[in-house]
Amino acid sequence: xxxLTSRIEAILFASDEPLTVxxxxxxxxxxxxxxxxxxxxxxxxxxxxxxxxxxxxVAGGWQFRTADTHAEYVQRLWQVRPARLSRxxxxxxxxxxxxxxxxxxxxxxxxxxxxxxxxxxxLQEREWIKVLGRKDVPGRPxxxxxGRQFLVDFNLNSLDDLPEASQLLDEDEIQxxxxxxxxxxxxx
Amino acid sequence: xxxLTSRIEAILFASDEPLTVxxxxxxxxxxxxxxxxxxxxxxxxxxxxxxxxxxxxVAGGWQFRTADTHAEYVQRLWQVRPARLSRxxxxxxxxxxxxxxxxxxxxxxxxxxxxxxxxxxxLQEREWIKVLGRKDVPGRPxxxxxGRQFLVDFNLNSLDDLPEASQLLDEDEIQxxxxxxxxxxxxx
Amino acid sequence: xxxxxxxxxxxAAGDKQPTMPAVHLDQFEGPLDVLLHLIRSQKMDIFNVPIxxxxxxxxxxxxxxxxxxxxxxxxxxxxxxAGDYLVMASTLMQLKSRMLLPRPELDDEGNxxxxxxxxxxxxxxxxxxxxxxxxxxxxxxxxxxxxxRSVFPEAANIVRPLPEGDLDALLMAFxxxxxxxxxxxRHQIFAETMSVREQMRAVLERLTxxxxxxxxxxxxxxxxxxxxxxxxxxxxxxxxxxxxxxQSDCYGPVTLLAKQSIH
Numbered sequence: 001x002x003x004l005t006s007r008i009e010a011i012l013f014a015s016d017e018p019l020t021v022x023x024x025x026x027x028x029x030x031x032x033x034x035x036x037x038x039x040x041x042x043x044x045x046x047x048x049x050x051x052x053x054x055x056x057x058v059a060g061g062w063q064f065r066t067a068d069t070h071a072e073y074v075q076r077l078w079q080v081r082p083a084r085l086s087r088x089x090x091x092x093x094x095x096x097x098x099x100x101x102x103x104x105x106x107x108x109x110x111x112x113x114x115x116x117x118x119x120x121x122x123l124q125e126r127e128w129i130k131v132l133g134r135k136d137v138p139g140r141p142x143x144x145x146x147g148r149q150f151l152v153d154f155n156l157n158s159l160d161d162l163p164e165a166s167q168l169l170d171e172d173e174i175q176x177x178x179x180x181x182x183x184x185x186x187x188x
Numbered sequence: 189x190x191x192l193t194s195r196i197e198a199i200l201f202a203s204d205e206p207l208t209v210x211x212x213x214x215x216x217x218x219x220x221x222x223x224x225x226x227x228x229x230x231x232x233x234x235x236x237x238x239x240x241x242x243x244x245x246v247a248g249g250w251q252f253r254t255a256d257t258h259a260e261y262v263q264r265l266w267q268v269r270p271a272r273l274s275r276x277x278x279x280x281x282x283x284x285x286x287x288x289x290x291x292x293x294x295x296x297x298x299x300x301x302x303x304x305x306x307x308x309x310x311l312q313e314r315e316w317i318k319v320l321g322r323k324d325v326p327g328r329p330x331x332x333x334x335g336r337q338f339l340v341d342f343n344l345n346s347l348d349d350l351p352e353a354s355q356l357l358d359e360d361e362i363q364x365x366x367x368x369x370x371x372x373x374x375x376x
Numbered sequence: 377x378x379x380x381x382x383x384x385x386x387x388a389a390g391d392k393q394p395t396m397p398a399v400h401l402d403q404f405e406g407p408l409d410v411l412l413h414l415i416r417s418q419k420m421d422i423f424n425v426p427i428x429x430x431x432x433x434x435x436x437x438x439x440x441x442x443x444x445x446x447x448x449x450x451x452x453x454x455x456x457x458a459g460d461y462l463v464m465a466s467t468l469m470q471l472k473s474r475m476l477l478p479r480p481e482l483d484d485e486g487n488x489x490x491x492x493x494x495x496x497x498x499x500x501x502x503x504x505x506x507x508x509x510x511x512x513x514x515x516x517x518x519x520x521x522x523x524x525r526s527v528f529p530e531a532a533n534i535v536r537p538l539p540e541g542d543l544d545a546l547l548m549a550f551x552x553x554x555x556x557x558x559x560x561x562r563h564q565i566f567a568e569t570m571s572v573r574e575q576m577r578a579v580l581e582r583l584t585x586x587x588x589x590x591x592x593x594x595x596x597x598x599x600x601x602x603x604x605x606x607x608x609x610x611x612x613x614x615x616x617x618x619x620x621x622x623q624s625d626c627y628g629p630v631t632l633l634a635k636q637s638i639h
Contacts, residue, residue, distance in 0.1 A: 001239055009240030010258035011265055014530045019265075027264045051189055052197030066198035068521040073195055074202045075520075076215045082520040085513060087405050094509035110501055113406030113460045117357070121551070130544060153518040163511050168504060171497075178497045179483075181423035182490035202523035254530050262530045270537040277539075278549035286550060298557055314538050325572050326612040341541030356551045 004032065005040040012044075018061030018152065059151035060158060089119050093128060093150075097159070098168055100145035101132045107144075120144075128153065192220065193228040200232075206249030277307045281316060281338075286353055288333035289320045295332075308332075316341065401437065407464030408502040410437060415499070423496055427475050431468040438465060471495065575602075575609035576618075583619060583634035590621075590630035 011027055012019055019027075024037050041055070041062055048055045053064050066074050075081065085093075092115055095107050107115050123129040127149035134140040146159070156162065169177070189197075199215055200207060207215075209225050216225070229243070229250055236243045241252050254262050273281075280303055283295050295303050311317045315337035322328040334347065344350065404410045414433050415422055438461055474491040483489050516522050582588055590610075594603060610632065613619045620633045 006240035006255070007258050007261055010254040011240075011261050013241050013252070013525065014254045014262040014528060015265055016525070016528055016531075027261055052194035052199075053201050063524060064201070065518070065522040065524050066202050067194070068516045070195050070198035071521045071523075073215055074198055074523045077199065077203050082517075087509065087513075090509040090513045091405060091505055094505050094512050097512070098505070098508060110505060111406055112408035112464070112498065112502060124544075125548060127544075154512065155516050155518065155522060162508075163515075164508070168508075169500070171501070174497045174500050178423065178493045178500070179487075182493050182496070184423075198523070201525060204526040251529075252525075259530070263534050266528075266531040266534040266536060268537065269531075270540045273539040273542070273545065275549060275552075278545055279553050282546050282550035283553060285546070298553055300556065310539075316541070326608060326615070338541070342543045342546065343541070344543070351547065353550070353554060356547055357554055 002040075004028070004036060005043050008037065008040045009044055012055070012062055013064055015063070018058045018063040020061040023061065056155070057157045058155055059148055065155075086119075088113075088116075089122060092119050093123055093146075096123070096129050096144045097146050097150065097162060098165065101135075101143035102145075103135055103141045103143060105141060126153070190228075192216070192224060193231050196225065196228045197232055200243070200250055201252055203251070206246045206251040208249045211249070273310075274307070276301075276303070277310060280307050281311055281334075284311075284317050284332045285334050285338065285347070285350060289323075289331035290333075291323050291329040291331060293329060314341075400440065401461070405506075407434075407461050408499060409506065410434060410461075411464070411495075412499055412503055412506070422499060425492060425496070427468065427471050427492060431465075431472050434468055435465060438462075467495070572605055572608045572612060575605045576613050579606065579609050579613060579632070580618065580634065583632060587631050587633045590632060593632065 007028065008024060011024065021034055021037050021041070025032060025034055028037070045055045048064070052067055052070055054067050055062060055064055058065075088111075091111055092107055095110055096102055099106065099110075104115055104120065120129070124131075127147050129144050129150070130147040132143045132145040135143050150156070151158065159165070195216065196212060199212065209222050209229070212225050213220060213222055233243045236252070240255050240258055242255050243250060244253055245251075246253075276299070279299055280295055283298050284290055287294065287298075292303055292308070308317070315335050317332050317338070318335040320331045320333040323331050338344075339346065401410070404413065411430065411434065414420070414430060414437075415425060420426065420430070471491050518524060579593065582593065593610075594606060610619070610621070614621050618635050620635065622631045622633065623629070624631075
């Protein structure tokens with residue numbers, strides 16, 4: 001194992017957050033290039049892919065995490081079980097993640113139910129969502145979006161990694177789909 | 189790498205304290221013997237002896253640590269990371285910001301716990317809070333308020349930019365609190 | 377939706393009137409969720425739903441007593457949410473009646489507008505997010521499926537920069553305080569309803585008619601704040617030598633005397 005790789009291994013291990021290549025370059029000596037770092041990261045990723053710990057890319061950086069196959073055992077380290085997310089919390093989070101920036105009114109329109117304040121609060125407390133600003137309409141409602149912690153906690157490198165983000169139909173597409181299909185029905 | 193060793197690697201990595209063989213045995217399945225665990229630990233220790241991370245024995249248990257040889261880099265990593273404000277420090281600062289001028293006794297009454305002097309000191313050192321004077325009550329306690337640096341660091345034009353306390357709670361939460369307190373009154 | 381529930385739904389799939397689903401409102405996330413369940417589980421065409429049948433099933437489900445599983449498990453449906461279910465009920469009934477009429481509504485291009493189009497669009501949009509939410513929930517999550525290192529002994533003795541300001545974190549912290557103390561802090565909790573000074577005056581007043589036992593004095597002091605204020609007032613009066621505090625024996629009654637009445 002070369003010194004650089006060993007050093008990067010130590011730095012990544014000692015960090016409490018994912019580190020970008022850029023951050024690593026700042027911490028390492030000046031002579032170390034981004035491509036050197038990249039090579040070491042690839043070597044480490046490969047080495048750890050078969051172990052109990054994996055080196056993964058998350059929120060634009062690199063972080064060691066336990067393999068999910070061991071989740072059950074690692075959970076036993078702590079007495080408390082990880083909190084379950086309600087379906088309403090997940091639906092609210094999904095709408096915010098895919099439609100950001102979005103307002104509570106939009107979320108409620110999409111889900112067809114009132115969103116309880118405690119759901120928003122829970123998501124905010126976990127730092128999965130945050131207020132990005134206010135929408136310039138009467139009432140100036142908060143605009144919500146996801147925060148960095150959302151990527152970190154959901155094992156995403158970026159928002160582009162959200163599953164099927166590209167296949168999501170927007171309102172116009174749905175309208176079109178509906179009017180086409182209902183027309184077809186009417187012509188039957 | 190066998191499953192047991194991989195599993196132990198993950199558990200040791202995620203644990204917030206060094207783990208003894210005994211503790212590992214409790215976490216792992218019943219069939220796993222102390223000597224199995226010992227064998228895995230030896231394999232891990234040997235594997236990591238030449239890497240950027242070492243598996244070492246501390247306080248009677250096993251824990252992963254970064255290799256001393258990389259200490260300089262690990263330090264660089266942390267030296268630039270601002271310390272995080274604890275929940276208690278944030279709560280104390282928030283109460284001072286919203287209720288200024290306020291005394292330590294009031295803060296403690298609201299938080300329901302003693303406020304350590306080091307929290308006040310940290311906030312003062314940061315120039316987020318300052319002593320505005322003394323309250324004209326027995327003991328003449330200090331009256332605290334926020335300083336100019338608080339506005340600067342929290343990106344506020346003036347204290348008026350802090351959202352109304354009632355805005356921080358959602359309508360249903362306020363409803364809940366109101367009904368709780370009227371219930372309490374009725375039961376008296 | 378699990379298949380067991382769906383199986384229960386159609387004990388007699390061939391019947392014209394399938395028996396009502398053995399499901400309850402509290403299993404759903406709102407009216408759209410209910411409608412999607414009814415539509416998908418019966419393989420209805422979302423673009424061409426039999427609106428009369430759907431309305432009938434929806435209403436039955438709405439009226440279904442919620443206490444089938446446990447006697448006194450009264451569904452405490454949030455009024456807001458119950459309202460959302462009722463709004464959907466009236467929307468469905470309106471659609472049903474509009475379906476019976478000839479279609480006078482035309483779009484820009486002169487095509488007839490299907491009254492159900494809006495509902496179909498709403499259902500499709502919601503269904504997408506319902507699915508995405510499910511996928512999001514199944515993603516490996518930090519702290520549930522994956523774990524990062526949780527302590528960093530290497531950082532223990534390193535001098536680090538002072539903490540940075542984070543308004544969100546600050547507001548969150550204050551929210552916690554508000555919720556803990558139960559609402560508005562500024563006006564309620566410490567609004568100086570009792571000042572030590574006032575209480576000192578009150579104590580002195582009561583002592584003009586002679587000595588008083590501490591128990592007596594505290595007995596008619598309502599609430600913890602008043603108690604604390606009263607005790608503070610006594611201590612302050614004592615310190616200023618306006619009163620004397622006498623306790624003749626260990627654990628015995630504590631007597632308060634005004635200074636004037638001592639000599």
